[in-house]
Each structure stands twice: as C-alpha cells, then as structure tokens.
Amino acid sequence: MNYLQKGTKEFTLANLALFAAGFITFANLYITQPLFPQFTKTFGVSPATASLSLSLSTGVLSVTLILFGSLSEAWGRKRLMTISIFAASIFTILLAFAPTFEALLLLRMLQGFVFAGVPAIAMAYLAEEVDPKSLGVAMGLYISGNSIGGLSGRIIMGTMTDFFNWQIGMVFTGLLSLLICLYFVWALPASKHFSPRKLEFKALSKSLFHHIKDPGLLCLFGISFTLMGGFVTLYNYISYKLLGAPYHLSSTVVGWIFIVYLVGTFSSTWFGSLSDKFGRPKVLLTGIAIMFTGALLTLPINLVIKIAGIVIFTFGFFGSHSIASGWVSFRATKDRAQASSLYLFAYYFGSSIGGTTGGFFWSRWGWNGVIAFIGACLVTAFTLAVTLVLLNEKAKKRQNSFQLVKKEGFQ
Numbered sequence: 001m002n003y004l005q006k007g008t009k010e011f012t013l014a015n016l017a018l019f020a021a022g023f024i025t026f027a028n029l030y031i032t033q034p035l036f037p038q039f040t041k042t043f044g045v046s047p048a049t050a051s052l053s054l055s056l057s058t059g060v061l062s063v064t065l066i067l068f069g070s071l072s073e074a075w076g077r078k079r080l081m082t083i084s085i086f087a088a089s090i091f092t093i094l095l096a097f098a099p100t101f102e103a104l105l106l107l108r109m110l111q112g113f114v115f116a117g118v119p120a121i122a123m124a125y126l127a128e129e130v131d132p133k134s135l136g137v138a139m140g141l142y143i144s145g146n147s148i149g150g151l152s153g154r155i156i157m158g159t160m161t162d163f164f165n166w167q168i169g170m171v172f173t174g175l176l177s178l179l180i181c182l183y184f185v186w187a188l189p190a191s192k193h194f195s196p197r198k199l200e201f202k203a204l205s206k207s208l209f210h211h212i213k214d215p216g217l218l219c220l221f222g223i224s225f226t227l228m229g230g231f232v233t234l235y236n237y238i239s240y241k242l243l244g245a246p247y248h249l250s251s252t253v254v255g256w257i258f259i260v261y262l263v264g265t266f267s268s269t270w271f272g273s274l275s276d277k278f279g280r281p282k283v284l285l286t287g288i289a290i291m292f293t294g295a296l297l298t299l300p301i302n303l304v305i306k307i308a309g310i311v312i313f314t315f316g317f318f319g320s321h322s323i324a325s326g327w328v329s330f331r332a333t334k335d336r337a338q339a340s341s342l343y344l345f346a347y348y349f350g351s352s353i354g355g356t357t358g359g360f361f362w363s364r365w366g367w368n369g370v371i372a373f374i375g376a377c378l379v380t381a382f383t384l385a386v387t388l389v390l391l392n393e394k395a396k397k398r399q400n401s402f403q404l405v406k407k408e409g410f411q
Contacts, residue, residue, distance in 0.1 A: 002192055006134035010189055014129065015141045017188035018122050022145030024085045024177045024184075025118040027153030028092050029057060031173060032108065033235060034158045034255050037243050038166050043101035048359025051236050053108050058232075059352030060112030061119075062345045066338075068120040077125040077191050084117020085181050093174035096167040119146075119344065128193045144265065151261045158255020211339045216331050216395075219388040221346040223324050223381045227288070228347045229354020230377035231317045234295065236355050237362045237370050238310065247303060260311045264318030271319035272326065280330075281389040284323045288385060290316030292378045295371050320381075321347075327388075 004011040032039075032053040039050040072080045091111040098104035122142055130138045153173065160169030211217050235258070242249045242257070275283045294316055297309025325343055332339035354377060361369035 003131040004129050004134065004138075004189070005131045006137055011130070011134060011138070013187040014189050015138055017184045018126065018138075018142045019145035020180045020184045020187070021081055021085055021118045021122060022142055023149035023152070024089060024180055025115055026146045026149035027156070027173065028088050028111070028177060029061070029115055029153070030054065030150045031092060031153045031157050031170070032057075034154050034239055034251065034258070035161065035166050036236060037239055038161060038251075039101065039104075042166075043104075045101055046359065047237060047240055047362050048356055049101075051356045051359045052105055054232075054236065055352040055356040056105055057108045057112035057115065058348040058355070060109050061115045062348035062352065064113050064116035065120045065344050065348070066341045068116040072121045072124065077121050077128075078188055080117050081121050081125075081188075082181070082185055084114050084121075085177070085184060087111075087114040089174050089177035089181055091174075092177060093171055096170035096174075120341070125191065129189070129191060147261055147265060151258055154258040155255045158251045158253075158258075162250055162252040211332060211342055214331070216388055216391050217328065217339060217342070219384045219391070220324055220328050220331065221342055222384045223284075223388075224321075224343050224346040225350035226354075226377040226381040226384070227291070227317060227320055227324070227350070229350035229357075230291070230295075230374040230381075231313075232351040232355040233358030233370060233374055233377075234298070234310070234313060237358060237367070238298075240362065241367050246301065257307065257310065260307075260314050263311055263315045267315045267319035268322035271322050275323055275326075280323055280327055281385070281392070284320055284327070284385050285382065285389075287316045287320030287323060288378055288382045291320065292316075292375065292382075295374050295378070299368065299371055 004014050035053070036047060036050040039045060039053060040047060043050075068080060068084075088111055091107055091114070095104060095107050095111075098107060126135060126138050126142065156173055157166065157169045160166070160172055238257070239254050241247070242254050243251070271283055271287060291313050294309045294311070294313025297312060298306050299309075300306065325340070328339050328343045354373075358370055358373050361373040365372070
C-alpha cells in the first residue's frame with residue numbers, strides 16, 4: 001500500500017524532514033536554559049524567576065500535547081507540524097526584541113503552545129506512513145533529531161552570547177530554523193494513509209480517565225514527573241555554578257558541557273537491551289540509583305569530578321526514561337497513544353515544576369540545596385518504582401491463582 005520503506009528516496013526524505021522538525025522544536029524549546037545567568041543580569045530577576053523562561057514553555061507544552069494529538073486527527077499531520085515549527089521559529093526571533101522579562105515570558109508561553117505540534121504528531125505520522133519493518137529505524141532517527149536539536153540550541157546560544165549577545169543568538173537561531181522549516185515542507189511526503197476524523201473529545205476524556213485509574217500507570221507517570229524534575233533542575237542551575245567562583249568558565253564552555261547529552265543516545269538503547277535480559281524492574285531501579293550517584297559526585301569542588309558526575313547523572317536519566325516510557329506501552333492494555341501522551345504530560349510538567357522549584361533551593365542553599373532537591377526527587381522516583389514492582393508481583397500472583405483455580409475446575 002505504498003508505505004515508506006528503508007532504502008527508498010521517499011523514506012530518506014521523510015526521515016530527514018522529521019529529523020529537521022525535531023531539531024527545530026527542541027533547539028528552540030531549550031534555547032533559554034543556558035541564558036538564565038544572562039537574564040538574571042539583564043533583567044535583574046532571581047535564578048528561580050529566570051528559570052520560568054523554560055518552565056512556562058514546558059508547562060504549556062505538557063498541557064497542549066494531548067490537544068494537538070486530537071486536532072491532528074481532524075486537520076492532518078503535515079499541516080499542523082508545519083504550522084508548529086514555523087510559528088516556533090518566528091517566536092524565537094521575537095524573543096530578541098522583548099522589552100521586558102514579562103514580555104519574554106509571554107512569548108515563551110505562546111511558543112510552548114505551538115511547540116506541542118511536533119512531539120504529539122510526528123510519531124503518529126511515522127506509524128501510519130512507514131513500513132512496519134522500517135519503523136524502528138525511522139523512530140530512532142526522529143528521536144536523535146530531538147536530542148541533537150536540544151543539544152545544538154544550548155551550544156549555539158552559549159557561543160553566540162560569548163561572541164555577540166543573547167539577542168543576536170535568538171535572531172540567528174530563529175532565522176536558521178526558518179530555513180530548515182522550508183526544507184521540511186519540501187521534503188516531507190504528504191500523508192497517504194491518513195483519514196480525517198471528527199474530533200471526539202468525549203471519547204478522549206474517557207480513555208484518559210481509564211488510564212488515571214490504573215495505579216501502575218500512575219506510578220509510571222509519577223516516575224516521569226520526578227525524574228524529569230530532578231534532571232532539568234541540574235541543568236538549569238549548573239550554569240550559575242560553573243560561571244561563578246571558583247571556576248569562572250565562559251558561556252561557550254558551559255554551553256559545550258551539554259554535549260554530555262550524547263551519552264543518553266547510548267544508555268537509552270543499552271538499558272533497553274538490559275531490560276530484555278534482566279527485566280524492567282531491576283534495570284529501572286539501577287538507573288535511578290546511577291542518577292543519584294551522579295548527582296552526589298557533582299558536590300565536590302574538583303571540576304573533573306563534577307563533570308564526571310554530570311555525565312553519570314545524564315547516563316542514568318536517559319536509561320531510566322527509556323525503560324519507564326516503554327513500560328507505559330506495555331502496561332496500558334488499550335489506547336496506548338493516550339497513555340503515552342499522559343506520560344509525556346507528566347514528563348514536561350515535571351520539567352516545569354521541578355525546574356523552577358529547584359531555583360529556590362539554589363538561592364537559599366546554593367549547589368548543596370540543588371542536590372538535596374534532586375535527591376528528594378530521585379528517592380520519590382525510586383519509591384514509586386518499588387511500588388510498581390510490588391503491584392506487578394501482586395498482579396502475577398492473582399493471575400496465577402486464577403489460572404490454577406480454572407485448571408482445577410476442569411479436572
């Protein structure tokens with residue numbers, strides 16, 4: 001039925017187009033993260049307030065993810081993704097001309113709304129248009145676009161801020177994004193297997209409520225919330241630590257520290273293979289423990305140990321996240337797309353709440369306070385993971401008892 005297959009020109013164009021869309025979305029989403037110290041200096045706001053430039057975007061994004069997924073069922077995949085990335089790029093250019101920090105926050109909230117177009121729709125497009133035998137490769141390329149985009153946005157802004165200023169960095173990134181948008185429109189094939197449907201918000205709310213009643217899924221959503229809350233907190237405030245005494249690193253060097261994100265591309269895949277061998281529970285609990293160890297290693301003053309701690313922390317996060325997100329699809333018995341949407345909602349909402357709350361700990365207790373907050377997040381995540389394991393064991397025992405009774409009934 002004319003599905004996109006690996007090795008064809010159309011498959012390559014589609015994957016590069018969605019790679020570009022993911023790149024634009026996440027480069028612009030995280031563009032303010034390395035700028036918190038600059039906002040503190042330029043606008044005279046506290047670190048916690050500066051973090052709102054990211055937290056408000058991810059907060060709005062988390063809510064609108066579910067909305068955009070439903071809208072695309074009626075309006076089409078490519079159209080909504082195109083609107084999303086063009087609008088996000090234009091908002092980035094407008095950020096450079098924000099007269100006040102309040103105006104900048106308003107623009108970031110509007111940007112957060114349009115950001116949701118790609119994460120909510122791209123995977124649905126791939127699932128519909130790509131041959132099942134080629135889907136794994138296609139999904140991997142799309143996810144890599146997300147991670148490389150988030151990494152590049154931080155590095156570009158850190159470097160541009162050092163050589164020019166953050167406003168020029170915004171304009172440069174916005175214009176670059178617009179050029180990539182043009183490529184996306186040209187390269188992405190129109191949907192061939194998409195059939196528009198009426199918006200059915202009643203059915204949507206019913207399926208969402210079904211997932212919320214599952215205690216196991218609630219544990220996974222809580223794990224998503226706490227893991228991402230702790231993860232984004234570390235990266236939100238590490239810039240303040242490294243730009244100040246005793247390190248006095250430049251914005252460029254601090255921006256390049258985000259390259260440790262690349263270890264996540266390895267750990268997420270590796271943890272997946274480990275889960276096949278040792279089971280999800282053991283691997284998830286180990287991943288959270290690795291994060292905790294990495295966080296503690298950022299406490300010493302020695303810069304090498306601190307960077308090593310960031311690497312270990314990041315390694316553990318992406319591995320844990322891959323296990324938890326995959327567990328959602330396994331746990332949900334129906335409406336798996338909606339269950340994944342709720343997981344992403346918790347993920348980005350955790351980024352929003354945790355990222356800003358960590359700022360109060362930084363202002364009051366410095367880096368020790370930040371690590372104490374992250375530690376609390378990870379202890380909570382570990383507790384939820386243990387609860388999930390116990391729920392699974394209880395369900396298995398109940399199922400085994402049922403099968404035993406059923407077997408004896410036939411004898």
